[in-house]
Each structure stands twice: as C-alpha cells, then as structure tokens.
Amino acid sequence: MTDVHRTIDAVWKLESAKIIAGLARMVNDVGLAEELAQDALVAALEQWPGSGVPDNPGAWLTTAAKRRAIDHIRRSQRAERKHEQLAHELERQQDPEPPVESEQDDVLRLMFISCHPVLPTEARVALTLRLLGGLTAAEIARAFLADEPAITRRIAQAKRTLAEERVPFELPDGAEPAGRLSSVLEVIYLIFNEGYSATSGDDLMRPGLCLEALRLGRLLAELAPYEAEVHGLVALMEIQASRSAARTGPSGEPVQLHEQNRGRWDQLLIRRGFAAMLRAREVGGAPGPYVLQAAIAVCHARARTAEETDWARIAALYDTLVRLVPTPVVQLNRAVAVGMARGPQAGLALVDLLADDPALRDYHLLPSVRGDLLLRAGRHEEARREFERAASLTRNDAERVFLRRRADEITGEIGGEAAGDTLGRAARAFLDRDDLDAATVRSYGQTLRRLCLALGEGAPLASVTSEQVARVFAAAWGGAAARTWNRHRSAVRSFCVWASLGDLAAGLDRRAETRSPVKGIDPARLEALWSRADVPLRERTLWRLLHESAAGVRTVLSLNVEHLDLEDRRARVGGAWVSWRSGTARLLPQLVAGRARGPVFLADRRPGPSRTPREADLCPETGRRRLSYERAEYLFKQATRPLDPAGDGYTLRQLRTCR
Amino acid sequence: MRYLMMSKVTDTTPEPDERLYAEMAKFVEELSAAGVLLATGGLEPGGVRVTSRGDEITVTDGPFAEAKEAVAGFALIEVRSREEAIEFTRRFRGIVGDGETVIQQVFGP
Incomplete structure (x- = not known):
C-alpha cells in the first residue's frame, strides 16, 4: 500500500460507520447504504492518489457518498414524484451539518441492526466489524482465521436477510430494547474474547480484535450512557485488557492470574475500568451479568498481590452471577472462586456436578480447573491425568504446551508413569490391527477418541469403570439417534x-431404533426459501415437488420423465401416485424441456469411467446420472443453513412434512 | 497501538479564544466517543528540570530560555495504525492553528 492508500484506509475506518449510518437512514437499507459508501471509497481511491488527500477527508467521503445516495434514489424512483420530492429534501438536508445527536443515533441504530436477532451470531459479528469497525472481509477473515470468500458470503447473506426481513432502520422500542441491547453487548464481548483468548491458532491473543471490541464498547457507552450493563461491559473489557501484557510468558505460554506480574498490568486501563464501573453504579438498578463480571474483575485488579485477593467477595459475586447466568462456564468459574474462598474440597464438589454436562464435554478448562483443585487437595495422580486431558482438548497450541508441562511437572513429582497399560495406548493398539477395514477403524476410532478425551489418554486401563463409560455416553451421545448410540456401544x-x-x-442399554418424528419447517422460512432467486431450477423444482406432494424423497428422486403426467399434475411411480400443485407445475416443464425419457432430476456431471451406474439411472440424452439422495440432501442443507435458527440447515424430509 | 501526541506552541500560535475552546471540546468529545482518547492534559510552562551527570544530580527551577520549545499539552491515543494517529493529529492542528505536534508510538503498556 502506498501512503495515500494507507491514509484512505485509516480515514475510512474512522468514518465509515458514520457514513453508512447516515446513508442507511436515507435509503432505509443497510446493505445498499454500505454499497453506496463503498462507491465513495472507490472514488477516493481513484482520485486522491492524483489530487492529494483533501483537507477534510472525512467530509469529502460523506459528501461523495450522499451524492451517490441521492443519485440512486433519483434513478430508481424517477417515475414517482413523491420520491423526487424526497430527493430534493435530502439535498436540502445535506447542506447544513447534521446535528451531532442525530448522527450518533444513526450509528447506534446501525449497531442495533448489525446485531439484529434475525441474523445468526457469526453473521452479527462479521457485519458489526464490517459496518461499525470499517474492517474489510480480508481483515475479518484474518482475525477469525477464516477464509475470505466465506466471510464475504456471510456478510452478503446477512445484508440480504436484513433486506428480506425488512428490518427497519430504527432503534428498538417497546419491550424489545433489553433483548436487543444484550445482543449488541454479546457481539462486542464475543469479538473481545476472540481477540483475548483466541480459541484456535497458535497465538494466545489477537490484540487487534480486543482493541476493536474496546472501541465499539466505548462508543456504545457514549451512545447509550443510560444503560448500566454497557458500562459494565466496558469496565470488564478495560480491566481484562489491562492484563494482556502479563498474561503471556516470554514464549507465548499463558500465565495464570495468580502468577501474573501485577506490575505489568496496565494501570491506565484499570483506572478506565474503575471509572466505567462508577458510571454503571451511577446508572443504578440491579446489577446485570456484565456489571457483576466487571465487579469480579475489579476485585482482582484491586489486589496488589495474589494473596490479597478478596476471594470471599468474588465467590459471593459468583453466587449472584450464577443465578442470572446459570451457564456451565459461569458455574465452573464459580467453582474456582469457591475453591479459593472455601477450600479445594468445596470447589471439587461444585466441579463434579458439572462433569456430565454435555456443553462442557470438549471444554478444556473443566479438566484444567479440576486438575488445579485436585493438586491442591493432594490428589496428584488424578490431577496429572486431568491436565493431560485438558491438553488433548484445547485447540490453542500455546495452551496445550502449558497444560502438558503442568502434567509433566506432576509426573516428575510422583516418579514416572503409572504402572500398567493406559487407555490411550490400548485404544491405539486396538485400532492398529490388520483385521479391521477402514470404515470400522473410522467408526471405532470416533468412539475411542471420545473416551480418551473424556477419561484421559493416560488413565490406567484397569481403572476405567462401566459407570465412567456410561457417563461419557450420556454426555456425548445422550441426545443422539438410537443408531448412533448403538454403534458406539458396540x-x-x-x-x-x-x-x-x-x-x-x-x-449402556441397547436402544430401540425407531425413527423420530420429523419436524417441519416454519412456513415463513419456507416462503423466504421460495423467493430466493439464486437457487437453480433443479433444486427449486425438487424442493417444491417434495413440499407439495409430501412423497418420499427416494420416490421423488426415482421419478422418470416418462412417468410424468404434466397435464394432470401427477406421476405414477412404483404403483403409487405422486401429485403436485401449481408451484411445481410452473417449474417442472422447464426442467424436463427437450427430454422424453430418463431421470427427472439429474446430477450436474457425467459419472466417472470407474463408476458405471445402472442403465435406469442414466439419462439417454445427456449421459448424466440420476441425482443422488446424498447430493440432494447436501445441497438443501447448504442452501437452508442461513434460514435455520440453529444454523444446521434442514433436511429434505422436513420439507415434505411442513405442509 | 498507542501514540503520544505532544504539542508545542510557536511565535505565531494564536491565543485561544471562545471559538477554539468550543471546537476543542467538540473534538475531545468526538475522540472519547470513538474510544480513541485515553488521557490528555495541558502542561505548566517552565516546570522543573532534573539533570544527572556522573554521581551528581542537579535540580533547576524554570522558566528556561528555550521555553518556546517546551511541550504545552499532550494526548495519549489508542489507534489502529500510524495513519490513524496522523489523521487525528491533522484534525487537531486544523483546530488550534499554527504550531507543531510530535507524535510517537508508545511501546508496551
């Protein structure tokens, strides 16, 4: 990048939120507003290297973007006089500088929209960084170790969803604000945490994201100063960020709070945290989750040495917090505090209540905390195994090294490995045999890997009990289908x-393998699916047909062109009738146009030379084979992922039941 | 990253007036709102100078002959890039008129 480009990038990051927010108010469409603002950015990139950076680059961008918005409104609604007037008004509005309050309200609106509940969480995060932080898709991708096209798609999809759901560019009102605000806070804290305790990769922190989250939080505190929780979140982030220099050692390994060099804590940020906390108190009201967490952070920040930490107060704060946010992670933190305030036995009692929680089954901090408590309780061998388990669960490289070292330190103390074979070694030997085929190794491997992760690779084989195995099964596959359960059991x-x-x-009881009833898809989401323009004809026809006929997926895929009676909207296949309605009737003739025989739904490609399908599954005209259930299912899942609140996507079978 | 902005007055620096105070207040508010400004303050002219040479430490009261070279105010800002720091400094200079500001990155917290 040249100097001018770097300057443009800096100015853009500072101004884009305000510009986009202002445009969004004009055109009432966040996606369009962003595109118009991008156009202005492109203009700057073209002009400034030649003409030099203008004296007031922010104002230049704002003006250029607004001019584009006015052009857009004029162009798209030229016929309608009303809009012509609107454009005039907008033009008049543009001259005097907009009042600061309305500008700030626009930015606040933009923040609420980026974190709107119609969007999946990942999309909220990406959109917030994009619209409020001015980050490019490449920068967001880098920060989250994702690939750029995925982020670009996520942002585009989010903008489309906002447009389709007709989310207005307004501040939430009525009963909505509390939930909407907590969604904004959640997104900011998520960004902060992704930066603060990077969940994957080899760095423990990505400071850029922390700074971005801090800025968003500070901005929100100015925009919504009457909300105690906003100040609570800011206090929490400032104080946590104050420890960033102290929480990693020279080779990047984590340093635990009680071992940190408190001299390296950033007093400036601590003071800012205290100040934010005071503002939260001034607002008043019953403390919410962020204020409580900030209060806990304040306790740590106040203690000049680890020994001075007021654990009794921290434990009491956790007692309150766990009532508001009874999540397993908060309960685990509470166990740590209780372990410090009331002794390791008290802590262990709480941790053991969490051992079977499915949400924590892959959470490395559970065994790590348990290891700490066991160590303090003098149960060294058990502690060592917990640290080893924790090491095998974490996805962060620096943390893994650290946990391994903790386990090794104990090994040194108690003198060598435990006698006898371990679960991990036995599992590897079991899977290593020659007489197992690849599919079996894969299937058995899943089961044994889970057991090793849950019980620890180093656990002596002889010590494993059927009760332990039953607990692992309940946590890992308690909610799974009977077939899955039985497969792991065998x-x-x-x-x-x-x-x-x-x-x-x-x-472990063998489970009866009955099919669970299939849940239908919400009609409103189905409508959204039908109105999507980017779905290929084959998929649209298949989905409509499944939906309208309620026939089995295999039956529908087995349809041939010669079976179809387009006139009467039905087809005879395998002795039964499949019939459809107008939606399919509009699409089906286009799909089979020019074909007289062969499968109705065809795969995209011809089969490879080594895979010769049955004659009946080949199209005599194109040589392509019948679309497989697996492929059709995959495409449907992919396409419906954005619609599914759970983010998994739907199955074709769900399509036939939701009538 | 953090930058320290240190501003000096020169012969042609105008005396602050109502308008400047108002614009500065707005600017500071804007920077705080953007989460950029961590700390700021004006500095007394003169001050005290403490020099060490060998084992000897000398304390001298100001004002000093080269007073116009002295820093009159500072701001500690947290930004994403050097360019961002420069952009804020440009805006600041645009408000206060003649004079100069030096910005230096602050290493570590």
Whole structure:
C-alpha cells in the first residue's frame, strides 16, 4: 500500500460507520447504504492518489457518498414524484451539518441492526466489524482465521436477510430494547474474547480484535450512557485488557492470574475500568451479568498481590452471577472462586456436578480447573491425568504446551508413569490391527477418541469403570439417534472383548431404533426459501415437488420423465401416485424441456469411467446420472443453513412434512 | 497501538479564544466517543528540570530560555495504525492553528 492508500484506509475506518449510518437512514437499507459508501471509497481511491488527500477527508467521503445516495434514489424512483420530492429534501438536508445527536443515533441504530436477532451470531459479528469497525472481509477473515470468500458470503447473506426481513432502520422500542441491547453487548464481548483468548491458532491473543471490541464498547457507552450493563461491559473489557501484557510468558505460554506480574498490568486501563464501573453504579438498578463480571474483575485488579485477593467477595459475586447466568462456564468459574474462598474440597464438589454436562464435554478448562483443585487437595495422580486431558482438548497450541508441562511437572513429582497399560495406548493398539477395514477403524476410532478425551489418554486401563463409560455416553451421545448410540456401544463392547476387560458397556442399554418424528419447517422460512432467486431450477423444482406432494424423497428422486403426467399434475411411480400443485407445475416443464425419457432430476456431471451406474439411472440424452439422495440432501442443507435458527440447515424430509 | 501526541506552541500560535475552546471540546468529545482518547492534559510552562551527570544530580527551577520549545499539552491515543494517529493529529492542528505536534508510538503498556 502506498501512503495515500494507507491514509484512505485509516480515514475510512474512522468514518465509515458514520457514513453508512447516515446513508442507511436515507435509503432505509443497510446493505445498499454500505454499497453506496463503498462507491465513495472507490472514488477516493481513484482520485486522491492524483489530487492529494483533501483537507477534510472525512467530509469529502460523506459528501461523495450522499451524492451517490441521492443519485440512486433519483434513478430508481424517477417515475414517482413523491420520491423526487424526497430527493430534493435530502439535498436540502445535506447542506447544513447534521446535528451531532442525530448522527450518533444513526450509528447506534446501525449497531442495533448489525446485531439484529434475525441474523445468526457469526453473521452479527462479521457485519458489526464490517459496518461499525470499517474492517474489510480480508481483515475479518484474518482475525477469525477464516477464509475470505466465506466471510464475504456471510456478510452478503446477512445484508440480504436484513433486506428480506425488512428490518427497519430504527432503534428498538417497546419491550424489545433489553433483548436487543444484550445482543449488541454479546457481539462486542464475543469479538473481545476472540481477540483475548483466541480459541484456535497458535497465538494466545489477537490484540487487534480486543482493541476493536474496546472501541465499539466505548462508543456504545457514549451512545447509550443510560444503560448500566454497557458500562459494565466496558469496565470488564478495560480491566481484562489491562492484563494482556502479563498474561503471556516470554514464549507465548499463558500465565495464570495468580502468577501474573501485577506490575505489568496496565494501570491506565484499570483506572478506565474503575471509572466505567462508577458510571454503571451511577446508572443504578440491579446489577446485570456484565456489571457483576466487571465487579469480579475489579476485585482482582484491586489486589496488589495474589494473596490479597478478596476471594470471599468474588465467590459471593459468583453466587449472584450464577443465578442470572446459570451457564456451565459461569458455574465452573464459580467453582474456582469457591475453591479459593472455601477450600479445594468445596470447589471439587461444585466441579463434579458439572462433569456430565454435555456443553462442557470438549471444554478444556473443566479438566484444567479440576486438575488445579485436585493438586491442591493432594490428589496428584488424578490431577496429572486431568491436565493431560485438558491438553488433548484445547485447540490453542500455546495452551496445550502449558497444560502438558503442568502434567509433566506432576509426573516428575510422583516418579514416572503409572504402572500398567493406559487407555490411550490400548485404544491405539486396538485400532492398529490388520483385521479391521477402514470404515470400522473410522467408526471405532470416533468412539475411542471420545473416551480418551473424556477419561484421559493416560488413565490406567484397569481403572476405567462401566459407570465412567456410561457417563461419557450420556454426555456425548445422550441426545443422539438410537443408531448412533448403538454403534458406539458396540464399539466399546468390541474393545472390551479385545482387551480382555470386564464389560464396560454394562451401564449402556441397547436402544430401540425407531425413527423420530420429523419436524417441519416454519412456513415463513419456507416462503423466504421460495423467493430466493439464486437457487437453480433443479433444486427449486425438487424442493417444491417434495413440499407439495409430501412423497418420499427416494420416490421423488426415482421419478422418470416418462412417468410424468404434466397435464394432470401427477406421476405414477412404483404403483403409487405422486401429485403436485401449481408451484411445481410452473417449474417442472422447464426442467424436463427437450427430454422424453430418463431421470427427472439429474446430477450436474457425467459419472466417472470407474463408476458405471445402472442403465435406469442414466439419462439417454445427456449421459448424466440420476441425482443422488446424498447430493440432494447436501445441497438443501447448504442452501437452508442461513434460514435455520440453529444454523444446521434442514433436511429434505422436513420439507415434505411442513405442509 | 498507542501514540503520544505532544504539542508545542510557536511565535505565531494564536491565543485561544471562545471559538477554539468550543471546537476543542467538540473534538475531545468526538475522540472519547470513538474510544480513541485515553488521557490528555495541558502542561505548566517552565516546570522543573532534573539533570544527572556522573554521581551528581542537579535540580533547576524554570522558566528556561528555550521555553518556546517546551511541550504545552499532550494526548495519549489508542489507534489502529500510524495513519490513524496522523489523521487525528491533522484534525487537531486544523483546530488550534499554527504550531507543531510530535507524535510517537508508545511501546508496551
């Protein structure tokens, strides 16, 4: 980048939120506003290198963007006189500088919209960084270790959803604000945490994201000063950020709070945190989750040495917090505080209540906290195994090294490995045999990997009990389909026979494999699906047909062109009738145009030379094969992922039931 | 990253008036709102100078002959890039008129 480009980038990051927010108010469409603002940015990139950076680059961009918005309104609604007037008004509005309050309200609106509940969380995060932080898709992708096209798609989809759902450019009112505000706070804190405790990759922190979140939080505190929770979040982030220099050691390994060099805590940020906390208190009201967490952070920040920490107060704050936010993670933190305030036994009692929680089954801090408490309680061998488990669960490289070291330190103390074979070694040997085919190894491997993660690779094989296995099963696959459960169960039984162990599957009942009822798709979401313009004809026809006919997916995919009776909107296949209605009737003739025989739904490609399908599955005209259930299912899942509140996407079977 | 902005007055620096105070207040408010301004303040002219040479430490009261070279105010800002720091400094200079500001990155917290 040249100097001018860097300057443009800096100015853009400072001004884009205000510009986009102002435009969004004019055109009432956030996506369009962003595009118009981008046009202004492009103009700057073209002109400034030649003409030099203008004296007031922010104002230049704002004016250029507004001119584009007015052009756009004129162009798209030239016929309508009303809009012509609107454009005039907008032009008149443009001359005097807009009052600061309205500008700030616009930015606040933009923040609420970027974090709107119709969007999946990931999209909220990306859109917020994009619209409020002025980050490019590449920068967001880098920060989240994602690939750029994925982020670009996520942002485009989010803008489309906002437009389709007709989310107005307004501040929430009525009963809405509390929930809407907490969504904004959640997104900011998520960005902060992604920067503060990077969940993956080899760096423990990505400071850029922390700074971005801090700025968003500070901005929000100015825009919505009457909300205690906003100040609470800012206080929490300022104080946590104050420890960033102290929380990693020379080689990037994490340093725990009580071992940190408090001299390296950033007093400036701590003071800012205290100040934000005071503002939260001034606003008053019952403390919410962020104010409580900030109060806990304040307790730590106040203690000049780790020994001076007021654990009794922290434990009491957690007691309150856990009532508001009874999540497993908060409960785990509470266990740590209680362990410090009231002794390791009290802490262990709380941690053990969490051991079976499915939400924590892959959470490395659970075994890590348990290891700490066990160590303090003098149960060294158990502690070592917990640290090893924690190390195998974390996705962060620096943390893994650190946890391994903690386990090794204990090994040193108690003198060598435990006698006998370990679960991990036995599992590897079991899977390493020649007499298993690849599919079985893959399937057994899933089961044993889960057992190793949950019980620790280093656990002595002889010490594993059927109760432990039953608990792992309940946490990992308690909610899974019966077939899945039974598959894992038979893997354990097979392993036990091979290793000459007692029946570790004794506590696991074989489950009856019945099909669970399929849940339909919400009609409003289905409407959104039908109105999508980017879906290919084949998919649109298949989905409509499934929906309107309620026929089985395999039946519909087995349809041939010669089966179809387009006139009467029905087809005869395998002795049964499949019939449809107007939606399919509009699409089907286009799909089969020019074909007299062969599968109705065809794969995109011809089959490879090594895979010759049955004659009946080939199209005599194109040589392509019948669309497979797997492929059709995959495409549907992909396409409906944005619609599904759970983010998983729907299955084709759901389509036929939601009538 | 953090930058320290240190501003000096020169012979042609205008005396502050109502308008300047108002514009500065707005600017400071804007910077705080953007989460950029961490700390700021004006500095007394003169001050005290403490010099060490060998084992000897000398304390001298101001004002000093080269007073016009002295820093009159500072701001500690948190920004994403050097260019952002420069942009804020440009805006600041646009408000206060003649004079100069030096910006330097602050390493570590």
